[in-house]
Amino acid sequence: MTVARAERLLSLVQVLRRYRQPVSGSRLAEETGVSLRTLYRDIASLQAQGAPIEGEAGVGYVLRPGFLLPPLMFSQDEIEALVLGSRWVAKVADPRLAAGAADALAKIAAVLPQDLRDEIDASTLLVATQRHHEDTADLGLIRTAIRAEHRLRIIYQDGSGASTERVIWPFAVGFFDSVRVVVGWCELRRGFRHFRTDRIGSLHSLEDRYPRRRQALLKEWREAEGIAPPP
Amino acid sequence: MTVARAERLLSLVQVLRRYRQPVSGSRLAEETGVSLRTLYRDIASLQAQGAPIEGEAGVGYVLRPGFLLPPLMFSQDEIEALVLGSRWVAKVADPRLAAGAADALAKIAAVLPQDLRDEIDASTLLVATQRHHEDTADLGLIRTAIRAEHRLRIIYQDGSGASTERVIWPFAVGFFDSVRVVVGWCELRRGFRHFRTDRIGSLHSLEDRYPRRRQALLKEWREAEGIAPPP
């Protein structure tokens, strides 16, 4: 007894949800293991059932949010991934974000069937990363400033030990193995600068919004530094 | 082009969700417009896909919760933690686990209210960890063996370059900055041993269960190595 098609249609929805950018039909066909022709038929079937899938020639398919069908319950691999990720965040991030990781996992656990809930506690994937440098600045405050796109006044000690006071527009944080780095536009240097969180002496939010959007700054910084966006 | 069956299976789930008391098969057959025989087949199909449907003679069918993901609500910090953790796993883990991280995040995004869903894309916390050594063994297979508590036959090259063939009882994986390490009981050495995944030459699951539980092994190993459990 097969449910090949039903299963495939669900997995197609999941693949479309995973990519948020347009995906070509041939790629979807490959991922679901059917021919291109059948993929077109599958897309048409989903659309007939109300899935807001948009296809554009030369671009690909996108699933707009709003499809009523909720996703299937998490798989074992997905639970393991969530647990592992949460453990890593709990270990390397600031206390507020660490608590967020634990709380999020608890909320997820609350909606799991018993067997999957047991998987959470039973997971034996361990985070054993190096101990990182102690932050001298509150990364939680920095994240809040980033979300609100607020300017920050900081006192920063660079690699040579010299201290400077600057106003920056923070828009990202990079998590390295032993160091966290705030990425921002520096008003003093009129350029993108990186600030290790263990070298920021003092930190004060100016509570006013910097004039550009953080996504735009991020994109510009990526191009300047040649850093590819995450998948 | 109809998707009669796929559509019917979904509607069957909806009907089962609507009733919370047991429903008889004949009633379900009537509501979905098929014969009783086909209804039994549909139920079997859904169960094969993991739907926790319970049938009892003389009573009827009940759908226990845990098949579809219900709506979830998270704080901004929790979302940031989930996104950051997922990005890290996607970067450092084996392809299957990495896909699990992306899929889990996509599923969460699908049940989030609009404003929180935007937070996922907007997150500017970046994972910039060092590039790790290439695995020579499929970590996905190892994880599967750990979950099933199966013995593994491996060929391992130790630090000095000497190759040995061993049978191990794998029970944990440690994720270091540049290396992944399988923790197991080694039948050859009669003791706990650690195996870097970039030094495991060959890997073969024996498909039989080792005689102890992995939680017990983990606890014993922790005590032997003096490693504290995660919070």
Add this chain to the structure above:
DNA sequence: ACCCTGCTGCCAGAATCTGTCAGTAGGCTG
């Protein structure tokens, strides 16, 4: 003891699905 129910095997005809081939059309890039 009786009825309702879940569940399985078998069968044959009907319905569906799938891949291949061919062709149209729209967007993007150079």
Add this chain to the structure above:
DNA sequence: CAGCCTACTGACAGATTCTGGCAGCAGGGT
């Protein structure tokens, strides 16, 4: 503009699946 990638549609034939009916077994409730 040409060339490439892409979305889409139609037709066809073979393979696969689906479906309903029938018969029968088993478990629970009355």
